[in-house]
Amino acid sequence: MGKARYFDQRFVPALEAFNYILYKYPASDKINQAKVWREKTNIRLENDELAIKNLKRLLRQEDLEGQDLADATSMLAQAYINTKSLDSAVTQLEIAANATKSNDERGRYRFIQGQLYNKLGYKDSANIVFDAVIALNRKTPRMYMISAHLEKIKNFDYNNGDKLLLAELLEDLETNRENRPFLDKIYHVIGTHYLKNQSVELASRYFNKSLQTNTRDQKLKARNYEILGDMTFDKRLYADAGAYYDSTMANLKLNSKPYRIIKRKRDNLEDVIYYEGIAKVTDSILSLANLSEAEKLTYFEKYVIDLKEKAKAEEKKQEALKRNAGLATVNNQVGNKAPGLGGAGVPGKSAGFYFYNPTTVAFGKNEFLKVWGDRPLEDNWRWSNKAQSSGGNTAGTTGEIAANASEEQRFNPQFYISKIPSDTKVIDSILKERNYAYYQLGLIYKEKFKEYNLAKNKFQELLQSNPEERLVLPSKYNLYKIYDILGENDEATIAKTDIVATYPKSRYAAILTNPDTVDSKDENSPSTLYENVYDIHLAQDYETVIAQSEEHIITFDGEPIVPKFELLKATALGRLYGFEDYRKAINYIAVTYANTPEGQQAQRMANDMLPKLESKEFVNDSVSDHFKVIFKFNRAKTDKIETFKTTLDEVLKNVRYYKLKSSVDVYDTNTTFVVVHGLQNAQVAKTFRQILLDEDAKKIKAPFFVVSSKNYQILQIHKNLDTYLSLNNP
Structure with missing residues (x-):
C-alpha cells in the first residue's frame, strides 16, 4: 500500500503507511525495506536532512548487506546530492554499486558517480567510473554504456590525448546499428568534437543531424539550436542566427534563466540585423554608383544573361509540369479502377497506393507548386517571407528591381543602369546613412556583444569613408x-595622441589627458546634461526643455543619449502644446529610433496609450468624486503667481475637515493654473470660499472655476479650456 501510494505521488499517505509498518511490525523481515522507503518518501517531500539523519542511524544500528545496503546507501546518496554534498554522495554510491545484486542498478549508480566526479572536477576519477560502466556492456541498459562513452569523450584532453583513437571511437558509435536510439546525443557530441577542432562546417552538419533525429530531449534540442545560432552569428548571418535563437527559446522553459539569456541575445540581434541590412544595401548601391559606365554595362549584361538562362530553365520546368498535369488529368478521366484491376504504376505494386503511381505523384507535385510555389526542402518551408541574412547585397537589391520590371525591362541592361542613383545629393544621403549604420554597428558590437574585433573593423571602415564630422571624434575615441581592451598598445597610443592633438578642447581629450581627475559625470557629459534638462522639465520650463533638447540632439547625434532627449522633448511639447504635437513627436521617435529602448517605448505608447488619450469629449462631473479648484493667471506674471500660491497655502492650512493642497501647473505658453487639490464633492468645490475662514476668504479674491480630475486631465492634454468653460458657464 505504501509503495502504491508512493508511485501514485501521494507521498503523505505513503509516509503514514510506512510509519504504520514501523510502529505495528517492528520484528518484520521487511522492516529495513520499510525504513528505506520511508526515507525515500521523505526525500520526495524535500525532508532531506531528516532522511539523512534516519538513514545514517539505520546504517549504524543495523548490519545491512546486499540489496538492503544498496537501497539504503543509494537513497542516502540522493539526499546528499539534494543538499549539495556531492563528495559524500560519491562515497555512498560506491557502496551501493558494490552491494547491489542488479547490474542495471550498478550501471546507473556508476554512471551517476561519474557525473558527480565531473561536477567536482575529478575527470580522471570520472573516466575510471565510466570505464566500469562500459565494461558492463550488455549486462546493463545500453543507455548507460552509450552515455558513459559520451561523457568520456567530453572529458577528452585535446592537448595530450590520442585524437586518432577518439575519431575511431566516434565513427564506431555513429555507425553501430544498435546505437540508433541514441544518435541524437551521439551526433551532438560528434558536433562538439568537430567544433573544438575548428571544423565548423562538419560541426554544423552534425548538430543539424542531431536535430533531424527528432529527439524528444528538449534540452538537447535547445542546446543544438543555440550552438548553431552562435555559429551562424559568428558568420555574421544575423537573421539566420535570430531564427536559431527563436527555436532555442521554443525548447526552453518560459522565463527560466536560460530562456532569459537567449531572449536577451535575440533581442540584441534586432539592432544588428537592422543596421547590417542598411549597411549592405547602401554598400551595394554605392559600389554600383562608383562603377564607370562601361563597368556598369558589363555587370548588367552578365546579370541579364543569367536571368535569361534562368527564365529558359523555368520555362522548360513549367512545360514539363503541364505535361505531367495532362497525364494526370487523362488518368483521372479513365476512372478510378478497383484496386485489383491494375493500372499504370510500379510493376508488381498495387495501383491503389498513391506513391506507386508516377502520374498521380506528378499531379500532386504540380498541385503543390500551384499552391506553395517552388519551395526548398528545409525547416519551416511554409513561411512565405523568411528573413534572409544576405538581404541587402547587390544581387538581392537588383533582384527586387527585376521582380517588379516588365518582361521587356527585365532583359535590358540599361533599365538597371537607370536605377542607379547619379545625383550627388542622393549619393551623399546614402553615404551618410551607410556611415551612421557603421557607427551604430560599431557601438553594438563593442557595448552589447563585446565583439571588439568586429567593432574595430566597423569603426575603421567608417573613418576611411569620409564620414560627417559628428561621427569622427566618437569613432576615434571608441x-x-x-x-586598449585588445592590448594593442601602439595603436591605442596613436589614437590617443590624435584625439588630444586634433580635439584638445573636447570632453574626450579631457578624459584621456586626466583620466583620474575627470569625473564620469562632468558638467559636459551627456548624462549630466540630460539630468540638467530633466530638472528644468520638472520645473515646468518647457520652452527651455525643448530648446536645450534640440541643441543636445544635434551635439550628441549618433550617441545613445539622443533618443532620451527626444523623448523628453516630446513630453515637453505635449505639456505645452497639447495632444497633436505630442502624438507627432512620439510617432517620430517610434519610427526614427525603432531599435532603441526609447523607440520601442514610444511604439508601445503609440499603440496603447495614445488611443486612450485621443478623445476630447468631457465627461459628466456627476460620475466623478475628485474635483479641483482652478485659478487662472497670465504665465508672464510669475511674481503674482508665487505670491498668490504662498497666500493660498497659508489659507488652506486653516481649512477644517478637508486635507487640501495646491500646485502650480503650466497650461500653455500664455497661461498658468494655480490648482487646489483634495475636494471630493462638486458642490463644495463650487462654494470653495465658504469653507475658508472669514478672514482667509478675504485674502483669496481671484476668480476660479471648478473641474473634475478627469476633465482637468482632458483639458490639459487637448488644451481645450475655452470649450470646457463655454460648456460649463454658458
Whole structure:
C-alpha cells in the first residue's frame, strides 16, 4: 500500500503507511525495506536532512548487506546530492554499486558517480567510473554504456590525448546499428568534437543531424539550436542566427534563466540585423554608383544573361509540369479502377497506393507548386517571407528591381543602369546613412556583444569613408578604447595622441589627458546634461526643455543619449502644446529610433496609450468624486503667481475637515493654473470660499472655476479650456 501510494505521488499517505509498518511490525523481515522507503518518501517531500539523519542511524544500528545496503546507501546518496554534498554522495554510491545484486542498478549508480566526479572536477576519477560502466556492456541498459562513452569523450584532453583513437571511437558509435536510439546525443557530441577542432562546417552538419533525429530531449534540442545560432552569428548571418535563437527559446522553459539569456541575445540581434541590412544595401548601391559606365554595362549584361538562362530553365520546368498535369488529368478521366484491376504504376505494386503511381505523384507535385510555389526542402518551408541574412547585397537589391520590371525591362541592361542613383545629393544621403549604420554597428558590437574585433573593423571602415564630422571624434575615441581592451598598445597610443592633438578642447581629450581627475559625470557629459534638462522639465520650463533638447540632439547625434532627449522633448511639447504635437513627436521617435529602448517605448505608447488619450469629449462631473479648484493667471506674471500660491497655502492650512493642497501647473505658453487639490464633492468645490475662514476668504479674491480630475486631465492634454468653460458657464 505504501509503495502504491508512493508511485501514485501521494507521498503523505505513503509516509503514514510506512510509519504504520514501523510502529505495528517492528520484528518484520521487511522492516529495513520499510525504513528505506520511508526515507525515500521523505526525500520526495524535500525532508532531506531528516532522511539523512534516519538513514545514517539505520546504517549504524543495523548490519545491512546486499540489496538492503544498496537501497539504503543509494537513497542516502540522493539526499546528499539534494543538499549539495556531492563528495559524500560519491562515497555512498560506491557502496551501493558494490552491494547491489542488479547490474542495471550498478550501471546507473556508476554512471551517476561519474557525473558527480565531473561536477567536482575529478575527470580522471570520472573516466575510471565510466570505464566500469562500459565494461558492463550488455549486462546493463545500453543507455548507460552509450552515455558513459559520451561523457568520456567530453572529458577528452585535446592537448595530450590520442585524437586518432577518439575519431575511431566516434565513427564506431555513429555507425553501430544498435546505437540508433541514441544518435541524437551521439551526433551532438560528434558536433562538439568537430567544433573544438575548428571544423565548423562538419560541426554544423552534425548538430543539424542531431536535430533531424527528432529527439524528444528538449534540452538537447535547445542546446543544438543555440550552438548553431552562435555559429551562424559568428558568420555574421544575423537573421539566420535570430531564427536559431527563436527555436532555442521554443525548447526552453518560459522565463527560466536560460530562456532569459537567449531572449536577451535575440533581442540584441534586432539592432544588428537592422543596421547590417542598411549597411549592405547602401554598400551595394554605392559600389554600383562608383562603377564607370562601361563597368556598369558589363555587370548588367552578365546579370541579364543569367536571368535569361534562368527564365529558359523555368520555362522548360513549367512545360514539363503541364505535361505531367495532362497525364494526370487523362488518368483521372479513365476512372478510378478497383484496386485489383491494375493500372499504370510500379510493376508488381498495387495501383491503389498513391506513391506507386508516377502520374498521380506528378499531379500532386504540380498541385503543390500551384499552391506553395517552388519551395526548398528545409525547416519551416511554409513561411512565405523568411528573413534572409544576405538581404541587402547587390544581387538581392537588383533582384527586387527585376521582380517588379516588365518582361521587356527585365532583359535590358540599361533599365538597371537607370536605377542607379547619379545625383550627388542622393549619393551623399546614402553615404551618410551607410556611415551612421557603421557607427551604430560599431557601438553594438563593442557595448552589447563585446565583439571588439568586429567593432574595430566597423569603426575603421567608417573613418576611411569620409564620414560627417559628428561621427569622427566618437569613432576615434571608441577605437582607442577597443585598442586598449585588445592590448594593442601602439595603436591605442596613436589614437590617443590624435584625439588630444586634433580635439584638445573636447570632453574626450579631457578624459584621456586626466583620466583620474575627470569625473564620469562632468558638467559636459551627456548624462549630466540630460539630468540638467530633466530638472528644468520638472520645473515646468518647457520652452527651455525643448530648446536645450534640440541643441543636445544635434551635439550628441549618433550617441545613445539622443533618443532620451527626444523623448523628453516630446513630453515637453505635449505639456505645452497639447495632444497633436505630442502624438507627432512620439510617432517620430517610434519610427526614427525603432531599435532603441526609447523607440520601442514610444511604439508601445503609440499603440496603447495614445488611443486612450485621443478623445476630447468631457465627461459628466456627476460620475466623478475628485474635483479641483482652478485659478487662472497670465504665465508672464510669475511674481503674482508665487505670491498668490504662498497666500493660498497659508489659507488652506486653516481649512477644517478637508486635507487640501495646491500646485502650480503650466497650461500653455500664455497661461498658468494655480490648482487646489483634495475636494471630493462638486458642490463644495463650487462654494470653495465658504469653507475658508472669514478672514482667509478675504485674502483669496481671484476668480476660479471648478473641474473634475478627469476633465482637468482632458483639458490639459487637448488644451481645450475655452470649450470646457463655454460648456460649463454658458
